[in-house]
Amino acid sequence: MSDYRSSIAAWPLRRLTAAWPLVDDFLLNLNLPALDGRKTLAAALGDVSGERLEEFGLRAEDLPEQLALFLEAMTRETAETRAVERLTLLAGRDKSGQPEAVGLDIRAGEVVSIVGPTGSGKSRLLADIECLAQADTPTGRQVLINGAAVGEDERFRLEGKIVAQLSQNMNFVMDLTVAEFLEMHARSRAIPFTAGAWPGRAGGGVLELCFVCANALAGEKFQPDTKVTQLSGGQSRALMIADTAYMSRSPIVLIDEIENAGVNRREAVALLTRQEKIVLISTHDPLLALSADKRVVIRNGGVAQVLETTAAEKESLKALEELDQTLQTARDRLRSGGRLTPDLL
Amino acid sequence: MKMVTVAGPPSSGKTSVILRLAAGMEEKLGVVKFDCLTSFDRQRYAEAGVPVQIGFSGKFCPDHFFVNNVEGGLHWGRRQGLDILVTESAGLCNRCSPHITGVLGVCVIDCLSGVHTPRKIGPMLKLADVVAVTKGDVVSQAEREVFAFNIRQVNGKARIIFINGITGQGAFLLGKKILAAEDTDALTDRRLRFTTPAAACSYCTGEIRIGKNYQMGMMRKMEYGE
Numbered sequence: 001m002s003d004y005r006s007s008i009a010a011w012p013l014r015r016l017t018a019a020w021p022l023v024d025d026f027l028l029n030l031n032l033p034a035l036d037g038r039k040t041l042a043a044a045l046g047d048v049s050g051e052r053l054e055e056f057g058l059r060a061e062d063l064p065e066q067l068a069l070f071l072e073a074m075t076r077e078t079a080e081t082r083a084v085e086r087l088t089l090l091a092g093r094d095k096s097g098q099p100e101a102v103g104l105d106i107r108a109g110e111v112v113s114i115v116g117p118t119g120s121g122k123s124r125l126l127a128d129i130e131c132l133a134q135a136d137t138p139t140g141r142q143v144l145i146n147g148a149a150v151g152e153d154e155r156f157r158l159e160g161k162i163v164a165q166l167s168q169n170m171n172f173v174m175d176l177t178v179a180e181f182l183e184m185h186a187r188s189r190a191i192p193f194t195a196g197a198w199p200g201r202a203g204g205g206v207l208e209l210c211f212v213c214a215n216a217l218a219g220e221k222f223q224p225d226t227k228v229t230q231l232s233g234g235q236s237r238a239l240m241i242a243d244t245a246y247m248s249r250s251p252i253v254l255i256d257e258i259e260n261a262g263v264n265r266r267e268a269v270a271l272l273t274r275q276e277k278i279v280l281i282s283t284h285d286p287l288l289a290l291s292a293d294k295r296v297v298i299r300n301g302g303v304a305q306v307l308e309t310t311a312a313e314k315e316s317l318k319a320l321e322e323l324d325q326t327l328q329t330a331r332d333r334l335r336s337g338g339r340l341t342p343d344l345l
Numbered sequence: 346m347k348m349v350t351v352a353g354p355p356s357s358g359k360t361s362v363i364l365r366l367a368a369g370m371e372e373k374l375g376v377v378k379f380d381c382l383t384s385f386d387r388q389r390y391a392e393a394g395v396p397v398q399i400g401f402s403g404k405f406c407p408d409h410f411f412v413n414n415v416e417g418g419l420h421w422g423r424r425q426g427l428d429i430l431v432t433e434s435a436g437l438c439n440r441c442s443p444h445i446t447g448v449l450g451v452c453v454i455d456c457l458s459g460v461h462t463p464r465k466i467g468p469m470l471k472l473a474d475v476v477a478v479t480k481g482d483v484v485s486q487a488e489r490e491v492f493a494f495n496i497r498q499v500n501g502k503a504r505i506i507f508i509n510g511i512t513g514q515g516a517f518l519l520g521k522k523i524l525a526a527e528d529t530d531a532l533t534d535r536r537l538r539f540t541t542p543a544a545a546c547s548y549c550t551g552e553i554r555i556g557k558n559y560q561m562g563m564m565r566k567m568e569y570g571e
Contacts, residue, residue, distance in 0.1 A: 026498055131518060243487045
C-alpha cells in the first residue's frame with residue numbers, strides 16, 4: 001500500500017491516471033484548473049495559486065497524502081468484501097424478554113423468506129443482520145459469518161458493505177439516463193468497462209449485462225437513454241435488482257416487500273441466488289414466501305419457527321403460480337384495451 | 346465526559362440522528378444546538394427527555410458564534426452531569442468546520458441531496474471522523490454506494506455509517522464510536538481543525554446599501570467574463 005505514496009511522489013500525473021483511473025475522478029473533485037499531466041502532482045499543484053486551494057480547505061502539501069489515503073481506502077474496501085459462505089444468527093430474545101425458539105443458518109445461494117404480521121419484528125431481524133449484531137442490540141442476537149463472531153473493528157469496516165438492501169420505498173433520485181447511471185455505479189466500484197462503447201455498440205460488458213437483465217425482469221421494456229427517474233415502479237425495481245446482482249459487492253441481499261407490479265419477482269430472486277448471494281426476503285406474498293428454501297416465522301419480536309418448504313407446499317406453489325398467471329393475463333388484457341370474459345380466467 | 350461535534354447541511358437529519366442516538370443509549374446525553382434564526386427543536390429534544398441549550402447566532406457568522414460559545418457549552422454539560430455532550434450546528438456556507446482537534450467530529454449528510462453533495466461540502470465533511478449518511482432507505486442501493494464513494498474521495502479516513510433517522514437503524518454503531526472516544530474535560534487551548542470564514546467588512550457592521558462607495562474592508566470581487 002505504501003507504494004501509492006512513492007508513485008504519487010515520483011510519477012507524472014499522466015502515468016498515475018493511467019495506472020489508477022480513480023485518480024482522475026479524485027482530481028476532478030477538487031475543482032482545480034486542468035493540471036499539467038507531464039508533471040508530478042506536487043509540481044503541477046505548484047502552478048495553482050495557494051489562495052485558490054485554501055478556499056476549499058486544501059493545502060498543496062496535503063494533497064498527495066490525501067490522494068494516497070483515498071486510493072488506500074478504495075483498495076482496502078475492495079479487499080474487505082469478504083466472501084460469505086455461511087450466515088448464522090444465534091437466537092436472542094423476543095419483545096417480552098423470552099428466549100427465541102431457534103436461530104438461523106443460511107448458506108450462499110440460499111433464499112430465506114421472513115413472514116409475520118406487520119409490527120412483529122421482521123425489520124428488526126433485518127436490522128440485526130445489517131449491523132452484524134454481536135449480542136449487543138435489544139434482541140441480544142448474534143451474527144456469525146462463516147461460523148465466526150465478527151470483531152468490533154471488522155464490524156465497522158464491513159458496515160454498509162456486507163448487506164445490500166432493496167425495498168419498495170426506494171427510488172432513483174439521480175438525474176441520469178439508465179446508461180449513465182450504470183456507468184457511474186461501475187466507476188465508483190472500480191469495475192472495468194470501456195467508456196463510451198455502450199450503448200452505441202455492443203461490448204458494454206457488465207453495463208450491458210445489467211441493462212439486458214433488468215429488461216428481462218421488467219414487464220415493460222425501457223431504453224438505455226431513459227432517465228432513471230422516469231422508470232415505472234416495476235422497471236426501477238428490475239434495474240435495482242439486476243444492478244445489485246452484477247455490480248454490488250455485498251454478499252447478502254435484504255429485500256423488504258417487493259410488490260407484484262411489473263417485475264418478475266421469482267426470476268429476480270433466482271438471479272440473485274445465481275450470483276451466490278444470500279437472499280432474505282421479508283414478505284406477505286405467498287408466492288415469494290413459498291419459493292424460498294425456508295421461511296422464518298416472526299412473532300412478538302422473536303423467531304418463533306423456521307420452516308423448511310415441504311413437497312406439499314411446492315405443489316401448492318404451482319397452483320398459486322397459475323392463479324398469478326391468470327391475474328397477469330387479465331391485467332395485460334385490460335391494459336391493452338381488451339375485453340374480459342369468464343372463459344379467459 | 347465525551348464530547349461530539351455534529352455538523353451538516355440544514356435539514357440533513359442532524360437532530361433525528363442525535364435523538365436516535367440518545368434513545369439507544371443508557372448514558373446521559375445532552376445537546377447544545379447552534380442555530381441561526383429559529384429552531385423548532387427545543388420541543389423535540391424536550392419530549393425525548395434530552396437536556397438542551399439553544400443558541401442563535403442571528404447576525405453573526407454562525408461559525409464564529411460557535412467558537413465563541415462552545416466552551417460555555419462544555420461547562421454547561423459538566424454542570425448537568427452529562428456523560429455525552431453533543432453540539433449540533435448547521436453548516437450554512439458548506440465551508441464551516443466546527444470540528445475540534447481531539448474531539449470526535451461527525452458530519453451528517455443525506456442521500457437525497459444528490460450524489461455530488463459530498464463534493465460540495467468542504468472541511469465540515471473532509472475533516473470529520475465519522476460521516477453519518479441519512480435517508481438511505483429511500484434511494485437505491487447503487488446510489489448509496491456511489492454516495493459512499495463520493496464521500497471517500499473527500500475524506501479517505503472517516504468511518505461512513507448509514508443511519509435511518511426514522512427507525513434508528515445504524516445509530517447504534519455511532520453510539521459505539523462515541524463511547525470509544527477520548528474524554529473531553531476542557532477546551533481552552535484546543536484548536537479548530539480548520540479556520541472559520543473570514544469577514545471584516547462594512548456589511549459585517551450593518552451596512553445594507555449596494556454600491557462601491559459602501560464597500561470597505563476585506564472584500565472579494567468576482568471576475569466576470571465578457
